Amino acid sequence: MQLDRTHVKVRPRSLSEIGDLALMLIRQYPQALLVGFFLGALPWALCNLLLVGWLPLSETIENVYDEETIEQRYRYIWLMTCLIYLQSPLAGAFTTYYIGQAIFEERPPWQRVFRETAAVSLRLLWSLGIVRGAIPAMLLVLSNWGGEFALGRELFWMFVLLIWATAIRSFRPFLPEILLLERCPIFAGGNATALSAGRRSRLLHNPLGGDLFGRFALAGSLIALLALGLFYSLVFTFEAVTNTSQWSLTVTLVLLPLALWMAAGFSVLVRFLSYLDCRIRLEGWEVELSLRAEAMRQFGEESGFSPSPATVSGAATVSGAATSSAADASPAASPASAVGAP
Amino acid sequence: MVVERTMIAVLFAPVPTKRRMAVSAPLDTTIEVVTPENIAFDYQLAGPFRRLPAYLIDVAIRLVTFLAIIFLVMMSGMLAGGLFGSGLLPALGAAVLLILYFLQAWFYGVFFEAYFNGRTPGKWICGLRVISDDGHPITGMQALIRNLLRAIDLMPATTLAALDPEDSFFAMLPLMTGMVGLVTMLSTRRLQRLGDLAAGTMVVMDERNWTLPVARVDDLRVPALSSFVPADYRATPTMAKALANYAERRLYLSPPRRREIARHLAVPLLDRFEFRRDVDPDLLLYAIYYRTFLADGVAEAPQLGSLSGFSPLAKDAQFQDATAAHTTAAAATQPSATHTAATQPSADHATALSPEDRS
Numbered sequence: 001m002q003l004d005r006t007h008v009k010v011r012p013r014s015l016s017e018i019g020d021l022a023l024m025l026i027r028q029y030p031q032a033l034l035v036g037f038f039l040g041a042l043p044w045a046l047c048n049l050l051l052v053g054w055l056p057l058s059e060t061i062e063n064v065y066d067e068e069t070i071e072q073r074y075r076y077i078w079l080m081t082c083l084i085y086l087q088s089p090l091a092g093a094f095t096t097y098y099i100g101q102a103i104f105e106e107r108p109p110w111q112r113v114f115r116e117t118a119a120v121s122l123r124l125l126w127s128l129g130i131v132r133g134a135i136p137a138m139l140l141v142l143s144n145w146g147g148e149f150a151l152g153r154e155l156f157w158m159f160v161l162l163i164w165a166t167a168i169r170s171f172r173p174f175l176p177e178i179l180l181l182e183r184c185p186i187f188a189g190g191n192a193t194a195l196s197a198g199r200r201s202r203l204l205h206n207p208l209g210g211d212l213f214g215r216f217a218l219a220g221s222l223i224a225l226l227a228l229g230l231f232y233s234l235v236f237t238f239e240a241v242t243n244t245s246q247w248s249l250t251v252t253l254v255l256l257p258l259a260l261w262m263a264a265g266f267s268v269l270v271r272f273l274s275y276l277d278c279r280i281r282l283e284g285w286e287v288e289l290s291l292r293a294e295a296m297r298q299f300g301e302e303s304g305f306s307p308s309p310a311t312v313s314g315a316a317t318v319s320g321a322a323t324s325s326a327a328d329a330s331p332a333a334s335p336a337s338a339v340g341a342p
Numbered sequence: 343m344v345v346e347r348t349m350i351a352v353l354f355a356p357v358p359t360k361r362r363m364a365v366s367a368p369l370d371t372t373i374e375v376v377t378p379e380n381i382a383f384d385y386q387l388a389g390p391f392r393r394l395p396a397y398l399i400d401v402a403i404r405l406v407t408f409l410a411i412i413f414l415v416m417m418s419g420m421l422a423g424g425l426f427g428s429g430l431l432p433a434l435g436a437a438v439l440l441i442l443y444f445l446q447a448w449f450y451g452v453f454f455e456a457y458f459n460g461r462t463p464g465k466w467i468c469g470l471r472v473i474s475d476d477g478h479p480i481t482g483m484q485a486l487i488r489n490l491l492r493a494i495d496l497m498p499a500t501t502l503a504a505l506d507p508e509d510s511f512f513a514m515l516p517l518m519t520g521m522v523g524l525v526t527m528l529s530t531r532r533l534q535r536l537g538d539l540a541a542g543t544m545v546v547m548d549e550r551n552w553t554l555p556v557a558r559v560d561d562l563r564v565p566a567l568s569s570f571v572p573a574d575y576r577a578t579p580t581m582a583k584a585l586a587n588y589a590e591r592r593l594y595l596s597p598p599r600r601r602e603i604a605r606h607l608a609v610p611l612l613d614r615f616e617f618r619r620d621v622d623p624d625l626l627l628y629a630i631y632y633r634t635f636l637a638d639g640v641a642e643a644p645q646l647g648s649l650s651g652f653s654p655l656a657k658d659a660q661f662q663d664a665t666a667a668h669t670t671a672a673a674a675t676q677p678s679a680t681h682t683a684a685t686q687p688s689a690d691h692a693t694a695l696s697p698e699d700r701s
Contacts, residue, residue: 004580004584005368006368007368007369008368008369008370009368009369009370009372011370015391016391016392016394016395017371017386017391017392018391019389019390019391019392020371020387020388020389020390020391020392020533021369021370021371023389023390023391023524023527023528023533024369024371024389024533025369026528027528027529028369222391222394228517229517229519229520229521229524230519230521232498232500232517232519233498233500233519233521235500236498236500236519237498239500245503281594283595283599284591284592284594284595284599284600284603286587286591287584287587287588287591287592287595287603288603288606290583290584290587290588291584291588291603291604291606291607291627292606292607293580293584294580294581294584294607295606295607295610297578297580298578298581298607298610299610
């Protein structure tokens with residue numbers, strides 16, 4: 001394996017170029033979204049259907065069009081949008097791992113993707129599901145299942161969760177990559193050389209805090225526009241095909257979540273490419289790959305994966321750069337270690 | 343019928359592995375265009391996300407210009423009404439506005455792209471340019487075709503009136519989704535929308551300088567260390583590229599991170615060159631970079647100052663360590679430490695090229 005011959009050109013990029021490259025990634029690796037994101041999002045989409053799908057269904061069964069119908073429609077849209085926004089990092093786990101491997105090998109096998117993702121599923125559920133508000137939001141919605149609109153739970157507390165999740169995700173956007181690709185544990189335990197996900201996250205994110213927030217805000221706005229455009233287009237196509245302009249159950253239960261999930265899938269690719277860009281800017285990742293590759297060419301396969309001395313790790317902590325501990329934690333001489341090992 | 347079947351079979355035949363691998367160049371927004379004159383250019387393609395700011399700037403310019411035109415037409419109408427009476431003037435003014443709006447909406451892009459080498463003001467501000475597929479500047483006809491087809495690229499345009507039929511807000515909020523253009527760009531290697539495909543054009547970043555700048559070496563230790571690299575050592579092309587990347591990017595990295603990266607290659611090189619193990623990996627790679635790219639252009643031998651007696655070779659290390667120990671002992675017996683450092687630099691030499699010396 002030649003580390004500098006990646007399937008995606010590794011170099012610093014602007015946010016707009018990352019957006020364009022994400023589109024090219026979709027064309028190059030359609031299965032990352034069609035298989036990976038579909039399978040990742042399916043359980044959450046079904047849960048959402050069970051949690052909030054009763055709202056439009058009950059209105060349709062009543063078959064009375066009044067002011068309450070419109071209110072329930074807005075309520076459904078709000079809750080569905082919040083849930084998908086909070087669940088999207090979890091749903092993108094397979095895609096993240098697949099794309100991370102696809103940088104080094106053209107077609108990573110799906111069995112390995114599922115196996116490796118399942119190996120860190122508890123960490124993902126804790127960090128992305130509970131701490132970042134996806135599962136609490138589902139419980140919040142569940143607590144009012146079948147009831148009237150609850151201002152406190154469905155608006156105020158949901159809004160608080162959204163703010164909380166947005167704040168964390170804007171300043172710590174690359175935690176999914178840290179957990180999935182760098183394989184950092186939640187707790188380092190007694191191992192002095194192991195790097196916990198929290199510490200690694202601080203090392204990676206802190207030096208770029210303001211920049212990351214700006215990028216998150218801009219990318220979020222563009223993806224929100226994309227979701228709106230996708231929804232409008234799907235509704236337009238549906239109306240053109242069925243020759244109707246009614247707001248039907250299909251629009252509510254299928255087209256709205258579909259548009260939101262499509263935008264969420266795109267956001268996973270943008271986030272992954274931003275992660276690479278962050279590592280390139282902060283840690284000179286592309287330089288490291290080219291030097292490792294050159295060492296392997298000149299001195300054999302072992303040279304490219306030589307661990308760094310512990311003294312460097314300590315010094316790197318002070319400087320804000322990455323440490324070599326993550327390399328020790330990940331399987332040596334594998335593509336995962338090349339992506340994950342700083 | 344037989345021909346049709348053959349065509350279908352060819353279209354859906356699995357691509358041979360060799361061919362598939364051959365075309366799998368690293369995914370990037372850069373594309374190489376070979377002109378009919380057989381000159382190759384690298385262009386950075388601009389997709390929807392790079393074009394969007396330029397488009398929004400152009401829309402803003404058109405809006406401001408049109409508001410200014412409305413103002414001018416109204417002022418002209420008021421003046422003319424005072425002079426010649428106000429009979430047909432409002433209708434005339436409205437007609438002028440409609441014609442100007444039509445011209446601006448459909449020919450703003452055509453005019454600028456045709457006369458300003460593929461750039462509208464928005465594209466100029468964002469550093470974009472429209473060029474032909476073959477790398478040549480676009481013609482007036484190409485500018486016309488791609489701008490006329492923009493209306494289709496922005497489709498579908500729709501409202502969400504069905505969400506709340508009684509609320510006029512949704513009925514009055516039409517959105518040009520641009521999905522036709524987005525899907526077309528997604529499907530083409532050169533990120534072309536329908537207008538680009540029809541006109542044979544693409545949008546690229548208007549960058550001129552693609553060569554890596556040669557890093558300036560100010561550190562005296564670099565030429566000193568490079569002089570000890572064996573004379574028969576020649577960097578391979580891949581090594582030279584890796585060194586150039588390293589020298590360009592090292593200034594943006596912290597010193598510990600530089601060493602962490604550099605040691606992947608520097609540690610085996612230290613063994614090959616038979617250097618001491620405490621030579622700074624960052625400094626070694628920088629010295630090889632200097633030797634590869636800069637040393638030949640330097641006519642005079644570098645002024646090494648206090649480093650002139652130092653050797654990074656492992657075989658000299660024992661002698662230098664002994665000298666350093668002797669100097670330390672001598673310094674302890676002499677009253678002036680500064681005098682010792684100036685006249686007997688060997689004590690500094692021992693750590694001159696080691697990582698601890700770097701700040």
